[in-house]
Amino acid sequence: MVKRILFLLPVLIFAMVAGYFLWGLAPGRDPGSVPTVMIDKPTPTFDLPAVPGLNVPGLATADLGDGEVVMVNFFASWCVPCRAEHGYLTDLVARTGVPLYGINYRDKAEDAVAWLAELGNPYRRIGADAGRGAVEWGVTGVPETFIIDAAGRIRYHRRGPLVPQIIEREVEPLLRALRP
């Protein structure tokens, strides 16, 4: 009996290793992704000035959580996925009317202005961030998006672009739940 178990051991070890490989090589897995710890935390303390040359006010903690559900989106003109998600964000704002606030991350003001002039501006407010704002939000890169509830609590955090699938599956249901 013990012998038989011993003979099975290599098979079991192989199954374990194969399982790890299957998990590690799964097409959807991104080993570089950082888990978020921001969910259910209050809005971070930050105060970002407006982007010079852009006729849009800056963004600070006080602008969030005043009884309205809002979205905060980190973006930059040099970021390709930001360009990809821009149209979807614009659509989402047009469809749902949710206030979208932007944080322009490590960008040159003139580049940001040109980028928004080309693609259109769905943002109500845009704060210019040289880097510290992202740290306060636990952001590792662009684009990243948050949903803040009426009480100023972070309810959603996504690293990476909001593609239609994500908007449909995650963002819109949450927005509907939070905004009666």
Next chain:
Amino acid sequence: MRWLLLILALLLTPAAVQAVEPDEILDDPKLEQRARDLSVEIRCVVCQNESIDTSNAEIARELRILVRERLVAGDSDQQVLDYLVARYGEFVLLRPPMKPETYLLWFGPLILLLLGMAGIFLFFRRQRAEIALPPALSVEEEARLASLLGNDGRQSEGQSRE
């Protein structure tokens, strides 16, 4: 010879050439040393397993400056780490903290080692037991042995001499 010296010199340069830029360095050498020691423990969140001390990523630089700001403001080392963990989670620590969820991580190798040692111990003990106690002959085997040897040892001795 000159080439050899050059190659040797290159090989002997520390592998991790520091990423800390001159404008980041604090005037107080004690505080700067604390910042360096802390930076080694903090993961650059966009790199693969690299500390902010050696990474050239923008965010690593931002975090290095932040660590120094917090230290100058009078934070303890633990407060600086807590500040970062509150934003990036324990992922930001290169050395995972010891707590029930990470016991398996910390003690797993030791458990595997003990299991392996126990396995080796059992294997050799059983082998020795087999050597020490060869199985006794059955009645038929005794009879066959006796017939092969003849009835007494003297006859067999004589046969082998022929």
